[in-house]
Amino acid sequence: KVEKKLDVLCLGAAVVDIPLRPVSRDIFDIESYPVEQIAMAVGGDAMNESTIISRLGFKTGLMAAVGDDAAGAFILRSCKKDNIDTEGITVDPNLNTSINIGLVTADGERTFITNRNGSLWKENIEHVNFDKIKEAKILSLASIFNCPLLDGKTLEKIFKFAKEEGMTITADMIMPRLGETLDDIAGALQYVDYFFPNFDEACLMTGEKEEDKVADKLYSYGIKNVVMKIGKRGCYIRNKDGVMIVPACKGITAIDTIGAGDNFASGFIAALLQGKNLKECGEYANCTAAIAVQHPGATSGVQNREMVEEMLAKYKKDYE
Ligand code: ADP
Ligand code: NA
Numbered sequence: 016k017v018e019k020k021l022d023v024l025c026l027g028a029a030v031v032d033i034p035l036r037p038v039s040r041d042i043f044d045i046e047s048y049p050v051e052q053i054a055m056a057v058g059g060d061a062m063n064e065s066t067i068i069s070r071l072g073f074k075t076g077l078m079a080a081v082g083d084d085a086a087g088a089f090i091l092r093s094c095k096k097d098n099i100d101t102e103g104i105t106v107d108p109n110l111n112t113s114i115n116i117g118l119v120t121a122d123g124e125r126t127f128i129t130n131r132n133g134s135l136w137k138e139n140i141e142h143v144n145f146d147k148i149k150e151a152k153i154l155s156l157a158s159i160f161n162c163p164l165l166d167g168k169t170l171e172k173i174f175k176f177a178k179e180e181g182m183t184i185t186a187d188m189i190m191p192r193l194g195e196t197l198d199d200i201a202g203a204l205q206y207v208d209y210f211f212p213n214f215d216e217a218c219l220m221t222g223e224k225e226e227d228k229v230a231d232k233l234y235s236y237g238i239k240n241v242v243m244k245i246g247k248r249g250c251y252i253r254n255k256d257g258v259m260i261v262p263a264c265k266g267i268t269a270i271d272t273i274g275a276g277d278n279f280a281s282g283f284i285a286a287l288l289q290g291k292n293l294k295e296c297g298e299y300a301n302c303t304a305a306i307a308v309q310h311p312g313a314t315s316g317v318q319n320r321e322m323v324e325e326m327l328a329k330y331k332k333d334y335e
Contacts, residue, residue, distance in 0.1 A: 021100060022073040022288050024151035026143070026173070028059030028135055028161040029079035029104070031086040031112060034312075036119035055086070056312060057093045058115065059135070060157035060187060063274050063313040065099045067281035067303065068155075071320045073288050076151060078103030080134050080142040086112035087134075105142040110134040139164035143173060149180040155284060157277065158187040159200060167200040174206035183287065185209040187280050188216055197221065197236065205237035209287075211280045213244040214251075226251055230258065240293065242300075244279055250297050261297030264305035264326060265333045274313020279304040282323060302326040 035050050042048050057066070061079055069075040077099050081087035083106050090112065094101045113133030119125045129135075139162075148154055154177040156170065165173075174184055186207050197204075197220045204210065210233065218224060221232040226245070230253035233241045241253040249263035269275075282303025286296040303323050310316035317323065 019150060019152050020074070021076045021151035023065070023068050023153045023155055023284055024076045024078055024103060024148055025061040025065040025068070025155045025157050026078040026103075026148070027061030027157040027165070028113075028138075029057070029062035029077060029081060029090050030059040030133070030135055031089055031114045032056045032058035032117060032312075033114060034117040034119060036117075037121040038118045039120065055089055055114075056314075057090055058313065059113075060161055060189070060277050061155075062090065062093075063277035064155060064157045064187075064281050064284075066093070066097045066314045067278055067307075067317050068284055069097050069099050070318060071281065071285040071303075071323065073285060074100070076100035076103050076147065078142075078144065078147060080105045080107050080110060080138040082106070082110040082112040082134055083108040084112050086114050103144055103147040105144075107134070107137075107142070110137050135162055137164065138162040140169050140172070143169075145173075145176055148173070148177060149182070151182065153183045153185060153284060153287065155280065156184070156186040157280065158189045159203070160189050160191045160195060163193055167195070167203050170200065170203035171206070174203050178206050183208050185211065185280065185284055185287075187211040187276060188220075190216055190219065197232075201236055204233075207237075208239045209242055209283065210238045210240070211242050211244060211276065211283070213276055214246070217241075217243050227258070242283065242297070244276055244304075249301050250279070252293060252297060254293070259294060259297070261294055261301060262334070263301045264330055267305045267308060269308035271311045272308050273311075275304045275308050277313055278307035278317060281317075285320075285323075298330060299323065299327065302330055 065077040113135040116128040217229045223229040243251040279300045283300035286299035307316040
């Protein structure tokens with residue numbers, strides 16, 4: 016068997032975020048509204064994930080669509096800086112790279128202004144390079160419902176191909192944007208080895224409210240391992256052997272949980288690549304996310320594998 020060129024290929028969303036803070040609710044009453052900083056940052060679940068996994072020391076590729084514009088160039092530059100393979104990125108001259116403006120009040124309330132015709136909404140099967148996907152050991156979809164045109168039927172085709180290539184498939188999800196249901200993605204979920212919804216997302220999809228029932232229902236769709244993120248409690252894992260809760264890191268003061276889920280998935284995938292068992296993967300994921308929530312934004316926390324190893328050493332001590 017040929018040696019794989021990539022460890023992971025992250026498929027999904029790559030965007031530019033412009034967070035503005037602090038803004039008050041009466042911005043329109045003021046002629047020119049000053050904020051402390053206006054600067055672009057990369058964002059999008061696949062962008063965040065590929066950044067963190069690459070920093071954890073694995074060969075990572077990103078597959079997404081961007082426009083032939085300054086925001087797209089900014090994303091490509093960030094990939095270069097973090098040593099991410101960009102051969103899977105389509106620079107499509109017909110697209111405007113999605114830019115999300117985040118408005119945050121002094122007390123942390125937030126809203127987003129997004130381009131409904133941006134690249135995130137236009138990314139589709141035409142931007143998916145199957146030959147590139149098969150260069151990797153793991154396909155990570157980040158995230159289901161993030162790019163609405165990568166719908167259930169499309170994902171089913173992509174996942175079926177990845178499985179035929181012997182790949183491991185992981186997937187995160189966000190809240191549906193267009194009212195999609197579990198049945199819309201059932202065909203795709205049957206191929207997923209590790210699924211990373213958070214508890215609220217899992218409740219909404221299943222219509223259940225209790226952890227066991229929520230996880231059982233997702234498991235009944237053929238997902239091999241349901242890995243549900245349960246915030247400061249850690250993660251709840253359901254598979255053929257039963258149920259396991261892997262507790263979160265203790266004594267963490269979360270200042271910004273944006274991207275916590277992306278960091279969790281990244282840590283989990285990095286642990287899989289190290290050959291760790293399921294419980295160890297949950298621990299590694301919790302430790303990666305715990306670093307992220309102590310820093311602003313999604314990618315300013317975890318810089319290298321040493322940071323996670325250090326957190327893991329503390330974790331082991333705390334639970335001795
Ligand atoms: P999402 O960010 O997708 O909504 P969660 O809020 O469940 O998901 O957070 C993801 C992960 O981040 C959790 O599974 C946990 O490992 C970690 N985490 C979140 N909040 C805390 C906290 N207060 N202390 C320690 N770990 C946390
Ligand atoms: Na998430």
